Amino acid sequence: MSIRIxxxxxxxxxxxxxxxISYNPDTELAGIFTRxxxxxxxxxxxxxxxxxxxxxxxxSEIDVMILCGGSATDLPKQSPEFVKLFNIxxxxxxxxxxxxxxxxVDAAAKSSGHIAIISAGWDPGMFSLNRLLGNVxxxxxxxxxxxxxxxxxGHSDAIRRIEGVLDAKQYTIPIPSALEQVRSGSAPKLTTRxxxxxxxxxxxxxGADKARIEHEIKTMENYxxxxxxxxxxxxxxxxxxxxxxxxxxxxxxxxxxxxLAHEHNATIEYSLKxxxxxxxxxxxxxxxxxxxxxxxxxxxxxxxxxxxxxPAYLSSLSGEELRRTML
Amino acid sequence: MSIRIxxxxxxxxxxxxxxxISYNPDTELAGIFTRxxxxxxxxxxxxxxxxxxxxxxxxSEIDVMILCGGSATDLPKQSPEFVKLFNIxxxxxxxxxxxxxxxxVDAAAKSSGHIAIISAGWDPGMFSLNRLLGNVxxxxxxxxxxxxxxxxxGHSDAIRRIEGVLDAKQYTIPIPSALEQVRSGSAPKLTTRxxxxxxxxxxxxxGADKARIEHEIKTMENYxxxxxxxxxxxxxxxxxxxxxxxxxxxxxxxxxxxxLAHEHNATIEYSLKxxxxxxxxxxxxxxxxxxxxxxxxxxxxxxxxxxxxxPAYLSSLSGEELRRTML
Numbered sequence: 138m139s140i141r142i143x144x145x146x147x148x149x150x151x152x153x154x155x156x157x158i159s160y161n162p163d164t165e166l167a168g169i170f171t172r173x174x175x176x177x178x179x180x181x182x183x184x185x186x187x188x189x190x191x192x193x194x195x196x197s198e199i200d201v202m203i204l205c206g207g208s209a210t211d212l213p214k215q216s217p218e219f220v221k222l223f224n225i226x227x228x229x230x231x232x233x234x235x236x237x238x239x240x241x242v243d244a245a246a247k248s249s250g251h252i253a254i255i256s257a258g259w260d261p262g263m264f265s266l267n268r269l270l271g272n273v274x275x276x277x278x279x280x281x282x283x284x285x286x287x288x289x290x291g292h293s294d295a296i297r298r299i300e301g302v303l304d305a306k307q308y309t310i311p312i313p314s315a316l317e318q319v320r321s322g323s324a325p326k327l328t329t330r331x332x333x334x335x336x337x338x339x340x341x342x343x344g345a346d347k348a349r350i351e352h353e354i355k356t357m358e359n360y361x362x363x364x365x366x367x368x369x370x371x372x373x374x375x376x377x378x379x380x381x382x383x384x385x386x387x388x389x390x391x392x393x394x395x396x397l398a399h400e401h402n403a404t405i406e407y408s409l410k411x412x413x414x415x416x417x418x419x420x421x422x423x424x425x426x427x428x429x430x431x432x433x434x435x436x437x438x439x440x441x442x443x444x445x446x447x448p449a450y451l452s453s454l455s456g457e458e459l460r461r462t463m464l
Numbered sequence: 465m466s467i468r469i470x471x472x473x474x475x476x477x478x479x480x481x482x483x484x485i486s487y488n489p490d491t492e493l494a495g496i497f498t499r500x501x502x503x504x505x506x507x508x509x510x511x512x513x514x515x516x517x518x519x520x521x522x523x524s525e526i527d528v529m530i531l532c533g534g535s536a537t538d539l540p541k542q543s544p545e546f547v548k549l550f551n552i553x554x555x556x557x558x559x560x561x562x563x564x565x566x567x568x569v570d571a572a573a574k575s576s577g578h579i580a581i582i583s584a585g586w587d588p589g590m591f592s593l594n595r596l597l598g599n600v601x602x603x604x605x606x607x608x609x610x611x612x613x614x615x616x617x618g619h620s621d622a623i624r625r626i627e628g629v630l631d632a633k634q635y636t637i638p639i640p641s642a643l644e645q646v647r648s649g650s651a652p653k654l655t656t657r658x659x660x661x662x663x664x665x666x667x668x669x670x671g672a673d674k675a676r677i678e679h680e681i682k683t684m685e686n687y688x689x690x691x692x693x694x695x696x697x698x699x700x701x702x703x704x705x706x707x708x709x710x711x712x713x714x715x716x717x718x719x720x721x722x723x724l725a726h727e728h729n730a731t732i733e734y735s736l737k738x739x740x741x742x743x744x745x746x747x748x749x750x751x752x753x754x755x756x757x758x759x760x761x762x763x764x765x766x767x768x769x770x771x772x773x774x775p776a777y778l779s780s781l782s783g784e785e786l787r788r789t790m791l
Contacts, residue, residue, distance in 0.1 A: 266775055276487045395743035403738045412723075420730075448597060448775075459596060
């Protein structure tokens with residue numbers, strides 16, 4: 138019997154989950170839930186669309202709800218609410234607020250007897266898993282996470298809020314020489330500025346003061362002030378033509394020592410190169426939905442992360458098949 | 465209370481485990497067990513040394529036995545035997561025989577109520593985990609494992625068995641252009657010869673027929689016949705000076721598609737670069753010993769692999785600390 142998945146929110150991640158379900162024959166899309174008028178939303182696979190308020194009456198038709206809203210306002214509210222009625226998976230990605238989100242979801246999941254897997258994606262998610270694995274293997278070592286080259290949604294949004302900006306896309310770019318230093322095993326101490334550069338493509342309103350916009354971007358605290366930032370002003374047409382894809386990726390590197398005298402170097406590197414950031418995240422969400430369904434079927438409850446999931450639970454293959462074909 | 469670890473077998477892996485224990489303050493080395501006369505073995509950390517037959521009387525002093533023997537003859541016998549009395553971890557690495565080894569260890573572990581984690585290392589082990597994770601995320605894709613540059617013990621041994629060979633070391637080397645093709649996302653079909661080359665450093669006996677030795681190496685079925693192989697004859701002094709380290713490493717790459725029309729590429733790459741192959745393997749064994757102790761304390765029994773271990777169990781940090789610092 139296939140795993141019946143519901144999608145809450147039909148943005149980039151929601152559409153990505155819809156696609157990912159089509160890759161996994163042991164899953165099926167039971168419905169898409171939206172805050173919009175359902176009749177106005179046409180899904181890419183003609184899946185049934187419901188108003189989000191209808192979800193509560195469909196608990197017997199859905200095994201796992203994948204919550205595809207944003208981490209700023211949607212998930213902090215939706216995840217604890219939905220887990221009262223469903224097993225859920227989300228990609229909550231505000232790192233600093235994960236402990237708080239975990240607590241809220243865990244309490245609700247335990248009281249209702251459901252499973253939640255939160256912060257499932259690539260960072261947090263697969264990158265986190267690789268940070269953990271790197272740390273447990275090379276206990277005397279240093280961690281490095283680089284992001285990009287890719288579009289940062291948060292930084293693009295921050296530029297768009299500047300007066301006189303009509304549209305913008307921001308690329309985060311790892312600095313190749315920093316990557317090389319880390320790979321060499323020299324365990325360098327790198328400042329924020331030494332790890333990444335930021336490149337911005339901005340559409341300014343007619344007559345806007347470009348010098349002021351550029352200055353506001355480059356000096357923006359928390360977003361750009363600590364980086365070497367380049368700003369290009371282009372037309373909306375150019376932005377749409379050249380910068381509408383959503384590539385991303387990055388590197389997690391653990392560099393450390395082995396041997397009784399800490400005399401040998403070892404380097405572990407995990408990297409991603411993605412044409413579509415949300416589609417890749419969605420593939421992880423669907424694998425986690427499979428794990429959530431299995432954990433629930435075994436009577437487990439509460440909030441989990443990829444740290445708590447036996448990797449085999451992410452796969453549709455049996456333990457025997459996995460050992461024979463992949464071990 | 466720290467996890468009391470016993471080491472069975474004091475070769476490269478046994479010494480590596482001894483070193484790895486010194487990196488992990490929540491573990492301690494309870495004893496080294498050897499088939500030799502214990503008084504003849506002096507451990508690098510002055511740990512107590514016992515004869516292997518004494519182990520059966522020390523079940524209350526050891527939480528996890530790490531079996532550091534070879535996969536050809538030691539582990540198939542020792543793992544099922546030791547798990548009758550102890551939780552065990554081994555690095556059994558004969559891929560084709562893993563299902564058989566798993567069955568034997570699982571039966572013994574279940575009947576005695578212990579936990580075994582087998583095939584813990586980097587391949588099988590971390591590479592296997594990355595094959596699994598790559599497959600569950602990118603279901604429409606292709607897997608590539610490259611090994612090296614590093615010393616292959618099995619291939620070095622095979623050369624040493626040739627008449628007229630006094631000593632030898634063999635390096636397995638991934639072919640850079642093959643790696644690049646795979647990384648490009650073109651999902652190439654690669655033959656054995658197209659993925660790796662083999663380089664051999666051979667010490668010939670005085671007066672031995674080097675042309676015959678080279679021919680025997682290059683045409684050896686299963687080991688060299690399917691590869692482009694280079695043979696260098698050098699002196700024992702040169703071999704000892706330049707080729708006595710045990711570096712290794714490799715790459716697991718999953719390249720696949722995302723998107724409803726399978727229109728986007730994604731590439732996941734995991735790689736290792738190790739000055740000491742056995743020391744790195746040993747670091748993984750010790751992390752698995754921690755996981756085995758925890759699973760045992762929770763009442764679990766039977767044979768496990770890294771596919772079955774929740775990653776957090778490999779760490780000494782609490783779930784809360786892990787989420788706060790690594791997620």
